[in-house]
Amino acid sequence: MGQTITEKIFSEHVGKAVYAGEIIRCNIDMVIGNDITTPISIKAFEDSGATKLANPDGFSIVLDHFIPAKDIASANQARISRDFAKKHNLKNFFDEKDMGIEHALLPEKGLVVPGDVIIGADSHTCTHGALGAFSTGMGSTDLAFAMVTGGNWFKVPESIKVVLSGKPGKYTTGKDIILEIIRMIGVDGALYRTLEFTGSTIEHLTMDDRFSMCNMAIEAGAKSGIVAYDETTEAFLSDKNLARTPKIHHSDADASYVQILEIDVANLEPVIAYPFLPSNGHSVSQAVSDKIKIDQAFIGSCTNGRLSDLQVAAEILKGKRVHPDVRLIVTPGTQMILREANKLGYIDIIVDAGGVVSNPTCGACLGGYMGILGDNEVAVSTTNRNFVGRMGSRSSKVYLANSAVAAISAINGYISDPR
Numbered sequence: 001m002g003q004t005i006t007e008k009i010f011s012e013h014v015g016k017a018v019y020a021g022e023i024i025r026c027n028i029d030m031v032i033g034n035d036i037t038t039p040i041s042i043k044a045f046e047d048s049g050a051t052k053l054a055n056p057d058g059f060s061i062v063l064d065h066f067i068p069a070k071d072i073a074s075a076n077q078a079r080i081s082r083d084f085a086k087k088h089n090l091k092n093f094f095d096e097k098d099m100g101i102e103h104a105l106l107p108e109k110g111l112v113v114p115g116d117v118i119i120g121a122d123s124h125t126c127t128h129g130a131l132g133a134f135s136t137g138m139g140s141t142d143l144a145f146a147m148v149t150g151g152n153w154f155k156v157p158e159s160i161k162v163v164l165s166g167k168p169g170k171y172t173t174g175k176d177i178i179l180e181i182i183r184m185i186g187v188d189g190a191l192y193r194t195l196e197f198t199g200s201t202i203e204h205l206t207m208d209d210r211f212s213m214c215n216m217a218i219e220a221g222a223k224s225g226i227v228a229y230d231e232t233t234e235a236f237l238s239d240k241n242l243a244r245t246p247k248i249h250h251s252d253a254d255a256s257y258v259q260i261l262e263i264d265v266a267n268l269e270p271v272i273a274y275p276f277l278p279s280n281g282h283s284v285s286q287a288v289s290d291k292i293k294i295d296q297a298f299i300g301s302c303t304n305g306r307l308s309d310l311q312v313a314a315e316i317l318k319g320k321r322v323h324p325d326v327r328l329i330v331t332p333g334t335q336m337i338l339r340e341a342n343k344l345g346y347i348d349i350i351v352d353a354g355g356v357v358s359n360p361t362c363g364a365c366l367g368g369y370m371g372i373l374g375d376n377e378v379a380v381s382t383t384n385r386n387f388v389g390r391m392g393s394r395s396s397k398v399y400l401a402n403s404a405v406a407a408i409s410a411i412n413g414y415i416s417d418p419r
Contacts, residue, residue, distance in 0.1 A: 002252030004159045005228055006194045009134045009249055013117055020158040020256070027151045028058065029133075029244060030112055032120030034102055034362075035063040037140045039080040041121060044144035053088055054150030057243070060092035060111060061085055062102035065362045067095065070369040100334030100360045103127035103215065103302035108334055110240030114229045115247025117154075119146060124302050124384065126217045129226035130210035131233060132249065134194075136224045157223045158258040159194040159251075160185075164201035166266025171312075171418045174209030175304060175382065175402040177201075178216040179271035180263060183281030190222035193258060196251065197227045201265045207236040208308040215303045216384050219278040272380075272415060273400035276388050284405060287415040292399065296379040297322075297410035298391075299403050300331025300358075301365040304382035307337050309403040313355075314346035316407040316418060322354035323413035329371045331358045355410070367391045373398070380409045 003011065003019065011017050013026045033041055038061050053059055061081050066074035078095075085093035094105060103124055106112050114132035119125065121140045128135035138152070146152050162181060181195070195217045197210070205213075210227045217225030227233075229248045237246070270284040282290075299305070299313050310332060322328045330350050332338040338360065341347050347357055358364075364371030365383040373379055373392030379399070381391065386398035401409070404418035 002254035002256065004194070004196060004251045004255045004257070005132070005226055005249045006134055006159055006196070006224065007156060009115055009117060010154065010156050012115065012247060012249070018156050020156050022156045024154055024156060025151055026117055026154055028119055028146050029116040030118045031059045031143055031146045032102055032106065032118065032122070032125060033061045033143055034065055034122055035067060035078050035081055036065045037121035037143070039077055040140035041143040041147060042080055042084050044141050045147045048144065048148055050148045053147055056088060057091060059090065059147060060094070060106060061090065062094045062100070062105055064099065064101050064360065065366065066368055067099060067361065068359065070363070098335065101302045101305060101362055104305060104333030104337065107131060108336055110242045113242050113244045113246050114233065115249060116244070119143065119152065123218045124215050126222065126224045127211050127215040127302055129214040129217070129224050130207060132227065132229035134224055134226065137218065155192070157192055157194045159196045160190055160259045160261060161257040162195055162197050163260060163262045164197065164199035164265050165262070166201060166264050167204050168201065168265045168268065169419065171270055171402070171404040172265065172268050173402045174205055174212035176268060176271045177263070177265060178213040179273050179278065179281050179400065180268055181261065182216065182220045182279045183271065184261065185220055187219060187277055187279045188221040190217065190220040192223050195220065195222045195225045197225065202227060202230070206308060207232060208306040211306065212303050216278065219384060270402055270405050270417070272405065273386055275386050275397040275399065278384070278386060278400060284417045288417050292415040293378065293413060294326055294380050294409055294415060295377040296327045296329065296371065296373060297406045298329050298364055298371055298379055298381040298383065299406050300333070301362065301383040302333065303384045304403050305331055305333030305337070307340055309382065310337070310341040310346045312404045313407040314349040316404060317353040317355065317411065318349050320353055320411050322410045325413050326410050328355035328410040329358060329364060330355050331364060331370070332360055334360050364391060380406050380415050382406050
């Protein structure tokens with residue numbers, strides 16, 4: 001009986017063939033914590049009586065949500081992780097000195113590898129499936145169990161095969177593809193399933209596109225998103241000092257899928273998710289006709305804070321000015337992305353246009369800091385969620401879009417079409 005890539009990854013880890021629906025105990029290659037969730041895991045770890053991490057090289061802490069600390073509470077919260085990392089001589093600890101948003105930083109560092117099983121106490125841990133790994137979010141106590149034992153229990157998920165065909169247009173990106181999928185199936189359409197992205201379109205998608213698609217698999221309720229290893233993956237990893245040897249898996253031709261979705265990407269416009277759900281998708285043409293005035297444009301987050309996002313923003317902003325009624329906030333995903341964007345001139349272009357560039361942080365995305373929306377304000381944002389109050393006031397509104405849409409909208413003062 002044929003297997004999906006997800007079934008093969010779990011089979012390799014447990015040493016026997018397993019299939020969707022089976023409950024298994026599985027070793028974990030990388031456990032990821034951040035400044036919000038890790039203190040809970042640390043308390044549970046210490047309350048258990050454990051004194052040593054089961055797999056210290058397979059545990060990463062990334063302080064990224066409220067760093068540099070925004071207030072006394074966040075400073076004290078971060079101190080818990082810092083003290084734990086020092087006590088256990090943690091190799092993979094990332095603070096202000098080498099900071100980044102966790103789901104952009106760890107692939108950059110070579111700490112997530114094709115064929116891995118990865119968990120993190122953050123729902124967007126599914127981002128790393130873009131590298132051909134099984135990667136999913138879990139709770140803080142689940143992380144603590146993995147810290148103590150080196151593994152955890154999983155129900156092998158069923159898979160939905162997403163068949164993408166055609167070459168995307170210039171300003172149609174991975175963000176638009178995943179927003180279209182979520183529009184089609186809803187926020188619970190892939191509940192506890194893997195979204196496996198396949199088809200002829202994949203060869204046209206950059207790693208950044210793939211990270212965006214897998215990142216937002218959770219917004220369809222999915223347990224994970226995944227793209228099989230190919231030449232694009234190989235090129236991305238070629239300059240990385242990988243933590244482990246990659247294990248390459250591909251789905252069998254006769255693998256079993258619970259559903260197959262087919263999308264003609266060649267005819268897909270940029271997609272805008274209206275408030276207050278990622279599934280409330282509309283074409284950019286519709287958004288233009290609706291004349292949606294904005295107060296803020298945000299480009300960043302673990303979904304769209306990569307170099308290509310800053311590149312397209314700079315291309316659109318060059319020689320232009322941000323609308324006087326709009327605030328443009330740009331957050332690179334990592335310090336390395338920031339430095340590279342600076343070398344290439346993107347940062348100067350953004351600042352010259354009237355944008356502000358922040359340190360790498362998740363702050364604006366979750367309405368924590370560095371870009372909070374006030375009462376009744378409207379934002380176009382490259383983040384992944386637009387729930388009520390997600391980026392600030394409960395009366396604010398967030399429209400999700402790709403980076404090109406955000407940049408041109410910042411110039412015009414209304415949600416606009418970059419094409």
